Amino acid sequence: MKFITKNKRETQKLARHLSGEFLKRSNPKKALVIALSGNLGAGKTTFAQWFAKPLGVKESVKSPTFVLMQIFKTGRTLPNGKRRLVHIDTYRIKRPSDMLRIGLKDILKDPKNIILIEWAEKIKGLLPKDGTWIYFKHAGRNRRIIIVSMTPHQILKSA
Numbered sequence: 001m002k003f004i005t006k007n008k009r010e011t012q013k014l015a016r017h018l019s020g021e022f023l024k025r026s027n028p029k030k031a032l033v034i035a036l037s038g039n040l041g042a043g044k045t046t047f048a049q050w051f052a053k054p055l056g057v058k059e060s061v062k063s064p065t066f067v068l069m070q071i072f073k074t075g076r077t078l079p080n081g082k083r084r085l086v087h088i089d090t091y092r093i094k095r096p097s098d099m100l101r102i103g104l105k106d107i108l109k110d111p112k113n114i115i116l117i118e119w120a121e122k123i124k125g126l127l128p129k130d131g132t133w134i135y136f137k138h139a140g141r142n143r144r145i146i147i148v149s150m151t152p153h154q155i156l157k158s159a
């Protein structure tokens with residue numbers, strides 16, 4: 001699926017919409033993993049912030065660049081037993097195993113988790129093969145191309 005947003009507001013609305021859709025379709029037995037990929041300033045954090053809104057997260061979702069990972073409780077149990085939003089930003093890690101030291105394996109295993117990962121390509125080998133990937137591309141100052149794909153493999157074929 002390919003979307004073009006003309007401004008930040010449109011990306012926010014898209015994120016809020018996809019949040020509901022992904023949640024509805026999520027597997028009750030597996031964590032919902034959404035990998036976000038794209039250059040600096042392409043819109044990954046903006047997307048994450050608005051993805052969080054329908055989940056009832058009370059704290060504000062900021063760029064976790066300096067803390068690697070932030071975990072938010074949802075206000076209530078969501079469809080398919082989801083109860084937590086985990087926001088990860090791997091921009092500053094040196095090697096993928098840095099994520100293992102902060103417990104990525106257990107986080108990925110917990111079916112209660114919804115996990116958003118910025119710069120996910122840096123840890124692609126650690127992520128489940130069936131995760132959803134979202135690619136953000138600059139297409140002008142305020143335009144972004146946003147491509148949603150079930151696997152990185154699919155995106156390469158359709159690009």
Ligand SMILES: Nc1ncnc2c1ncn2[C@@H]1O[C@H](COP(=O)(O)OP(=O)(O)OP(=O)(O)O)[C@@H](O)[C@H]1O
Binds near residue numbers: 010042136
């Ligand atoms: N269509 C658009 N969608 C999203 N953001 C937009 C759009 N047009 C302009 N912007 C601006 O682009 C910037 C996106 O920043 P954001 O922090 O979301 O990017 P990011 O991909 O998380 O970057 P980083 O890799 O540095 O974490 C914001 O300043 C936002 O106002």
Ligand SMILES: [Mg+2]
Binds near residue numbers: 044045046063089118
């Ligand atoms: Mg960011």
